[in-house]
Amino acid sequence: MDLNNILSQLETANEEDIEKLLQQYNRENSDTFAFDQKEETLRSKLCQSVLTVLGRQVQPSCQKTCLETLRILSRDKRVLAPVATREGMLILGGMAKLRAGEEEGGDRSSQEDSQSEEEERVVVEALKCLCNVVYNSPAAQQVSVDVQLAHGLCASLRVAHTWHHEVGLFSLRLLFLLSALRPDLRGVLRREWHAVRLLSEVLEHTLDVRWVGPYEAARPDPQAPPMPAEDNERAMEALKALFNLTLSYTGGEEDDHQFRLIAAILRHLLMLRTETEEKTEEAHSHAVNLLNNLPVSCLDVLIEVPIQGGQEKYGGKNMDAVQVLLDFMEKRIDKQGSNYKEGLTPVLNLLTEGSRHHREIRRYIKAQVLPPLKDVKIRPEIGTTIRNKLVRLMTHVDMGVKQTAAEFLFVLCKESVDNLLKYTGYGNAAGLLVARGLLAGGRGETQYSEDEDSDTEEYKSAKPFINPITGHVEEPMPNPIEEMTEEQKEYEAQKLVNMFDKLSRQNVIRPMGVRPDGTLAPLEETLCDPPEDNSGSDSD
Template identity: 40%
Template structure:
């Protein structure tokens, strides 16, 4: 590179940095940009990158695309529809991925560049459904290759991949599980589940991070929900990883370090957005079967979701899932089935009857005392007793004695088939 070319390159890089800062700090610049040819020239340069294009040029070009599409929503449609900017970014992503695969590990610098591209594409594809199926299938295939690549700064990389997968159409997820004749651990029914396995390992790591639960967990859980909804084999494989045949019946579902335990802990989280997402994810893995959800998570953990969805009554609608069995009840589960408390979801030793040895008069006295205490707590607003309405949701009662009228209907029964 001669001195003149080197000077031009340095000037270009500094100009890009300045433009990036102006866009970031000024709403006027964000709006004026649409009245210039800046975006058109930017996308045109990205389309015509040569093999020796400086790294910083690519980095700041891509960062500007990400920033302007994040701060000015109107630019998304212009870049995507009028300038075909998404297609050139997808092509660039494919080219870099192909080059990096030869070196066996993606270096930190290229991880940063790829992350900027993934973020820009996320903005362009968010709430967008007018892109051709071939382009999105190619993109999902590239994302799969990136998931399976060795790289530095792995957590950030996988986070951005999961974010972009979240806005892909349902019918693209089949690309994530290609047919394979190889024999390795992640082959399931002749499909290569390696990419799904990587996403589940990423979820496992994120579950260990207690900071910013929504930001850390919502994207990857949402992505997995979409995948298990879209592809039956992804759901079955994911269920085997998270809810394998139940053998440990001596501990509560939320106890331990397994994926199942970590997710069950979040079913009672005060962070409502995460709690509801996790509940939805586990419920789909259970084929939206209440009895199976109780079996794997415990009624106490899942009660909130059942109430929100109106699943506490006996008239809930049956949903259609494949009837093929996914597992059978284990010997451990069958051996202790009658002693498993459905509320806690684990084995409990028989407890002595607290009413044993009492006369009928003493039992009646204790019952009246209990009614009086509950009534007092209700009047003082400490608790609010409910009964289950016809829609399967809790309904407030006016007096505690109303509970007695429909007591038989309120009992939890294993009326749902527990077969898989």
Template identity: 40%
Template sequence: MDENEISIINSKDFPKVSEVLQNFVNNNENKFAFPHLSENNMRISLWAALFEHLQEKSAESIHTDCLTTLRVLSRDKTEVENLICERWMITLIEKAGLYNFIDPSEDITENEMPSKEIAVEALKCLCNIAFNSEVARALCAHTSMAQGLVARLRSYKEIPYKEDIIIFDMKLLFILTALRQDIRAKIKNELHGMDYLISCLGELVSESLKVGEEASGGSQQVILNDQQVAIACEILKTQFNMMYHSGPEEPVTAEEEAMCLKLMPVLTSLLMAETHTWEKLMELHSNIANLLTSVPSEFYEYLSPKCNDGEQVKHLYDGRNMEAIHGLLQLMQHRLTITTSTSVQYENLSPILTVLNKSARSVRAQRKYLRQTVLPPLRDVSRPPEKGSTLRNQLCRLLTTPVTSVRDLVAEFLFILCKEKVGRMVKYTGFGNAAGHLAQKGLMCGGRGPVQYSSSSEDSDTEEYLEAQPHIDPVVGCTRPPRVNPFENMTEEQKEYEAMKLVNLFDKMLSDGVVKPATIGPDGKPKPMEHVLEMRENPPNRPQS
């Protein structure tokens, strides 16, 4: 766009203005930077002309073109802090129809709302500007935008094109709650935004359930289309922003307890829902897992509701519906499959591992279901635990990852599934893989953790395992083929020579600081030795099963 075109935009010849704006949008739909507009203050002139038209009723015929152009321009962060002002923000808020919902005494009619095209484009502009400008976010806090967004949460049923604007309302709410602490606190505490967001999710589930009944001959199945998945994900992200900052160590208040009691059944229904594609299902489950990391563990029991008599479910355990837990396991399997680099391990695996840890530790039935899925009874023990494609194999590989936070989460998860018994942990992972975690716990000499589990046995060994058990090497966690004795056919002099070579190599490693001998201290953790002779005085105990 050049100065001549900007001059046309400043004119009142609306057909020509519309033509110039449409050409600009068509030519720049996929661009995110416009450096040439910094010359001769063209950017300032262009923005000012567009907002002048938006504020004039006589220019209504080009309002959509103006907003579409602003939506494209607002992707560029250049000079946006100096461009934006309160008057322009209020103009966009009005065009988005947010002020229509602040006064509860007034009825909302279709005529009072802006057209769908105007409202959607205005919301897109607000999202871009709020994301790129701290000044704009401060103006959002100063105006009544938050009140308008929350008030509209209660009134979507009255809007004929609600599905077209709710997604951008949620995107705007997510941006504001993520980047402005004052707006986040106001929406959560003063405006009770969490309650309305939960209600929106509940309505989404109810609407999808009706579709499911029609599509499958009366079966009670939630089926979400792609647009509904996108809306649900934006709501879940906004809820995460508001719950994450409440502090996981703080005691649960009565208000938070009531909120969680309303939230958990909705999340459970979403975890049991179906989508049109696998990618959308994993996106939905991923956002649910992120939110569950901030939910206190005492509410996790609602993820596995009790089944009614005669109720048909795919994943039943101990009289409970484990569909939601199965959905979380699917997410973990998916994340393990797509995580091929250590650089993304924490981002991809930390949320779902945190959720499954809380689930296994807090709810006995869920732990037992996870145990039978992740650590089923052993049959083939000819390969090391980390070799293979099962969930157990993939998790055992992560026990030696250099990403310590992920390694600790995986080790803790497997340890909980083993009822925090050292012998059982070693059995399923091998002592070499489990050693680091056991050392941290002070359990190198065996025993079990401090948590008390039920005494009923869940570890019925298979015939194949019992037959191979005498030949299993506990360090690697599998059987080893018979090895040739290296000292066979050696004279005593040759054996002594090889032994001294080993002693000299070990001494060199000690001198260079490559290794440092240790023994097990009274607390069960490794303790460095000052001298190798300490091993004669305090011989290490054998690990207990």
């Protein structure tokens, strides 16, 4: 349709004609995402005209059609100036039933119940428009803060149990967008509008959590059907919003209860299954991201499930949730073409910190990832075990992935260099040891329990023959100088010395040594370091 024709008709058409005109435009442009730049001014004027119609008292069917048009137009960030105003955002906020002044949920709940299906569609379309406009317009983001749109959303959260699916979904998505795009809003949402508690309650309701202890949810029935797709969608939006609100927030003593409650809800989520494996993995990914934001002391909630029984070997703790996280980690490692930095490092970080601060978690994970060595004839990075996969990551091209995988294994080894080398070989571990200044051996600074690692008889018998660089027993190689005469040996040795001298003089290589503190330094510096004087300065 010609936009000039639409604009001229909108000025004089009645409500019924406006609806028909815009319905035709919507049908022709419903799949449009790339707009003609030449018509940018006309589309901006259409935005203004549609807002003018919405500002009048028109029927819900006409409101819905106008909002559908505005939603299509709002995909183009260049035409949003008329909408990204106080008047425009208040009109959309009103259509979405988001009024900051509505503190109590009673009136809103009765309004929700009395809404017709068409009126509900108006609310949904208005929320969709707000999501598009806020995402595409920094000016609209500022206006949203000025008119306290997030406050209206929090008022809406108080009656989340009355939501129809799409109303809840897009309300949560709008809150996620505002908290993501306006970091300055997060503190206000936490302190003044108690958004963390409200979102936790939304999750409880959506996931059908039934408490049987202070931080213990009833175990999901294995025979129960999987979580419905709609519930899963709303839960994911709530998790994303909670992630933003807890990002870089340590909280105080009064927040500890709320954090532990969230950890318990996330444990329940890890035990649930959805309609597809892909959706279950997505849910676990969001749960991992949020768990990383919680204080590490709260992670004990994941294993404190006494009513369902635990494993005596691990202090009677229940390791079901930890096993789910391990399975999730291995799936992310095996996923072909995946972005390890975004998909894998969060769960590696979570398991690393959990192992560093909770002895039972570390012991359980080590038993799964680094079981006692038996076959040491194969290089540590070759094979299909989870240990082999993690050792391969220690030499990954991405520095972040490499360091995270190495740190995880190092913590499982109680930050003991000797233990790490036993499972990975010096060649794979060198990068971590250089970064930590531990080339000379020793331990990290974290204190661990004194329980001893038990070596298998197979490992003990093979240990003297293990190549410390490769971490495995190598087949004996023929000695290349065995059949040489003494003169030939001297000639080859001198040739090697000359080659190194030439490369050193040309600065191609620089001989390095190890200082007593384990750090690398030019060889001449390490040779010139004076020996330590242990005799003391006092005389008897």
